[in-house]
Amino acid sequence: MSPMPATPTATLRPELRAVNLAELLSQTARRLPDAEAIVSGRVRITWRELDERVDAAAGALRAQGIGHGDPVLVHSPNQIELIQAMFAIWRVGAVFAPTNYRLAPPETAELAELIRPAAVICHVDYPAHADAAGTAGQPRAGIWWTGAGSDARSGLWTLPPAEAQPNEPVRTGDHAWYFFTSGTSGRSKAAVLTHDQMGFVVTNHLCDLLPALSELDAQVVVAPLSHGAGIHLLPQVARGAKTVLPEAASLDPAEIWRLVQTERVTNMFTVPTILKRLAEAPETTEYDLSSLRYVIYAGAPMYRADQERARAALGDVLVQYYGLGEVTGNITVLPPSEHGRHVPAGIEFGTCGRPRTGIQISVQQEDGVECGPGVQGEICVAGPAVFAGYLNNQAANEGAFRDGWFRTGDLGLVDDGGYLYVTGRASDMFISGGSNIYPREIEEKLLRHPAISEVAVVGMPDARWGEVGVAVLVTDSGQELDEAELRAWLHERVARYKVPKRFVRWESIPKSGYGKIVKRTIRDALLRENGAGDARSASG
Structure with missing residues (x-):
């Protein structure tokens, strides 16, 4: 009789090291030091220069005692210093917690109260937001300023750094980003995104959304870096693709299409309402857009009529993905080649695509039983892109998960091929x-x-x-x-x-x-x- 197999021990391996997200920048700066990293108006900086700026900010943060696990609230429009702050926060092992700069001061205070930041980084144009966040969050390291004239008020951005700053070691499960929900259905929550989870997300974006992305590519930023556009920045950094920041304070389609032509932009991240404005702008026909390969849109379902008009204006470059902040944009993908996919009989609108690599979708009844093809239910998700939970909100966590599945709160159905159709929010019905x-x-x-x-x-x-x-x-x-x-x-x-x-x-x-x-x-x-x-x- 053969011997019985050994009983597995409870712990098969020691606690794992994760890869600090700042390592994306470190590796690219070593590999492509003199290639352009960011363009903002007349300012053009290389990967080496960006890495040095991040070192300067990281050194200043460390000098104030900001380190592993400390939340840092950042309130800023899209600018180079926001990207600098993002990677500096990660470099010291702290948690990046960006707000949408369009929020009102009381809303910013609510977020500060939720995460209790160790420091607040705020653009000088938003002093009321800094005051509100400081009063509510009581950051021990105080307020740090960015923007014009900020050097006189803060040492955070002083160059050059005294010395190179190492990337703080992190472990599996360590918090990297507090991704604030939009609060459209109530009080905002902070979804906890970890370094290891985000490493999967970056890899998945490169696999499913941006195949063959390289240092020869460039993106233009048309949405706030505090949310989906910030996630989209990370694969650009990983591959050394240039990021172009528009100068206009709000969306200017003429500027965007001009930048696509002059900077030979190959990709962008948008949401349906932005894509609609861009595609229907008269400037669409005035500039050379032939460099575009991927115009990615997500954040909400796009109506089929709008989708068809955008496709007619821009060609076969549209990439749709479906994904909540809690799954970090990693649920489905619809690549350019599938935007004309046949819609099954009885379904009134187009698909948002097939499951992303490494992700599983289950459309379920209220009791958790999986629905068959063509039957509407709640969209549930499993896989490495699913977040770790909501910060300091056990009730929300209990409602968000069932039998290990994350419950999106969206309604949908799948066809026989496994393609997903989002029919709406359960709360909209x-x-x-x-x-x-x-x-x-x-x-x-x-x-x-x-x-x-x-x-x-x-x-x-x-x-x-x-x-x-x-x-x-x-x-x-x-x-x-x-x-x-x-x-x-x-x-x-x-x-x-x-x-x-x-x-x-x-x-x-x-x-x-x-x-x-x-x-x-x-x-x-x-x-x-x-x-x-x-x-x-x-x-x-």
Whole structure:
């Protein structure tokens, strides 16, 4: 009789070293010291120069006692010093906690209260935000300033450094980034992203989103580096691709397309609302965009009509991915070659792609049982890109996971080939007269109307039906809408019970600082307009 196998011990290997994210910069600076790293207006710095700037900031942070595991809140628009701060924070083993600079001071204070930063780094143009964060977070190392004139107020950016700064050793599970949720459905949370998890994310981005990226490539930044654009920066650093920072304070399509031509930009990260503006801008035809290989968009589902217009304007360069901050953008990918993929019968909108490499998707019923192909349920995810949990929020963690799966809160279905279709947020669904109504289906149809450029459908309280649909519309310039004609047009395309009971025309639809349509904000505005009951009709 053969001997019984040995019983495995509880610990098969010692605690593992992880790779500090600052090592991405260190390796590229050694390999490509004289290649351009960042371009911002007339300023052009090499990888060696960026690494030296990071050393200077890291030395200043260490001198103030900032080190392993210390959160550092950063409030800044896109600029070289933000990138410098990011890698300096990692170099000393601290945790990068960037806010969206468009937040109001009380919102910044809320985030500081949540993470209790050891230091706050703030652009000089936002003193009220620094004061709010300092009061709420009580950082022991105080406020550090960036931006014009900041050298007189802080030693953080002084060059050259006294000596090279080593990358602090980190272990598996060590916190790297507190990725703040947008707070569109309530109080913001901090998703904990770790060094080892982010190492997988960078590798996955290079594998699935940006194959063959190299030092010959360049990206232009069109979204805040505090969120998805910051994640997208990391594979550029890993491969030595140049990053171009626009000078305009807000999105300027003419500047973006000019930079694509002059800097031979090959890739960019956007969200659907930004991509829509860029693709529909007249400057699209005025500049040479032939260098573009990957125009990546994520952050929210893109309506099929908008997707088709962008593809027609830019060619087969669109790359869609679906991924929440909690999964760091790593759920699905739809590469350029699959943007024309056939949509199965009965599905009203396009797919957001197939599972990313190393990621598993499960569409589940409320009891956790997996749905079959074509059956709608909640999208759940497993894999190395899933975050470690929410900081200091056990209740949220318990609600976010079930049997090891991360519950996205999004509704969707998969087809026979495993491609995913996001049908909407579970929180967006409303019940009218006992029937479940999913806004995205209606929004997709309304965007096919030639006069409509943007739309959001929300459920609003109603004494008779419980809730009714209200469609908020933005029309193309000079276009008029007749409500009776619009209703008749929509009746031909969706069941009568799904047709919104009211149509409201606005000049613009409110969006978050990350370019997402914020339905909670829309509901609040409609309620202020007498509960939408007396709101203007689409005919004005």
